[in-house]
Amino acid sequence: MSKQNFQKNISENFNVHIVEDHNDALKYIYKEIGTKRIKFSNLTIVHFDSHPDLSLPDFNADDIFSKEKLFDNLSIENWICPAVYAGHFSNLIWIKPSWSKQFESGLYKINVGKDIKNGMIRCDSRLEYFTSGNMYSPSSDLINSKTLNFYVCNFEQIVCSKDELLVDLIKTSNGKNLILDIDLDFFSTQNPFLQMFKSADDYSVFKKVYSNETIDRLDSDFDVNYKVYSDKRVKKLDQIKKIVLDECSSSNKEIDELREIIKRDGIDFEILHLYGSGIDSVDLPHHLSSTEELNEIFGKLENFLKIYFLDILSRPGLVTIARSSLDDYCPSCQVNLIQNKVLELIKALFKNNVNKINHEY
DSSP states (O other): OOHHHHHHHHHHOEEEEEESSGGGHHHHHHHHHHTTSSOSSSEEEEEEOSSOOOOOOSOBGGGTTOHHHHHHTOOTTSSSHHHHHTTOEEEEEEEEOTTOOSSOSEEEEEEEEEETTTOBEEEOOOSHHHHTTTOBOOGGGEEEEEEEEEEEEEHHHHHHSOOHHHHHHHHHTTEEEEEEEEEGGGTSBOOTTGGGSSSHHHHHHHHHHHOOOOOOTTOTTHHHHHHHHHHHHHHHHHHHHHHHTTSSOOOOHHHHHHHHHHHHHTOOHHHHHHHHTTOOSSOOOOBOOOHHHHHHHHHHHHHHHIIIIITTTOOEEEEEEEOOTTTTSSOTTTHHHHHHHHHHHHHHHHGGGEEEEEEOO
16 A cells, blocks of 8 residues: 555544444544544534433553553443543533433533542542532542533434534544544433333332432532542442441431342442432433334434535544443344444445444353
8 A cells, every 4th residue: 555545544434333332432432533544632523312321430540551450430321521631632522312301402512630639630620420429529539630522412402503613623633633422322222220120110219219419519518518428429329328238227218128029139339329429319211122113213313414424524533433332221132233323324425435444242
């Protein structure tokens, strides 16, 4: 291959990396950065997913460029913000299906930095998604902050009516600054924690035990009240764990009831407790799409790619796809069908721009 053709290949064609767990997509994003197929910084991600994946890991900010440590500490819900702090991601466009309620549609600015008090990566957003999981720190406590422009879009709305801000974001990020990221649970999703319980009533007991108090994010004394809220939350979680593991007596009927449900049904408490520790008032989405619904979504995805990519002469510099089936988010009986259709659409619409499809699972 001549130098001229090689440079053309690098600049015009993109790779597709298919992973099982969504956080593994970051490994291949980093590889594409390393080979200069995409840019190091100011990247925009168009993120199709039933979940925003914006949680923050308990990770020391000083280790952000130690890839081995970073990847060992990531999971499916927290792989995006560390890359924001590292200076890679500037814009996240979350395309959410109608059943996802974690964030209202709109544009949010979130600063991600190092908390000077504990050294961890934290953010300054007062939204419940972050405060319920103890991921918030006041902006005055954050150093080396990076700003994430987080644009939440309702899939149905932006397909029916062209969103000019979305057009502008994709057009200005065209090519090596643009990643198209698709989690297959966008099309059909389960709440695996709901499925751990034998009945909806049992799940309701769990929700009541772990439910959080609400805190007014517009309160002038928010930071003071959040510290009180956070301390109470930590004590409550410690109490739940000790009671369920029979390390102390209980006078709480709901925790006692949950303990009996867990013992009776052999539920993995450690996994359940980890989920409960960051739970908020919005439940995880649960919607198993019918064949008819899937075909409708595929048609709308095709329209989306035409409107927001082909019609404005844009293309991604990289495509990442997460199957999310082994952790029971995307139904195992549907994942292969969905994957094949998504790949079919990408190959048909972008034609000669697809360099290589890599199955990394």
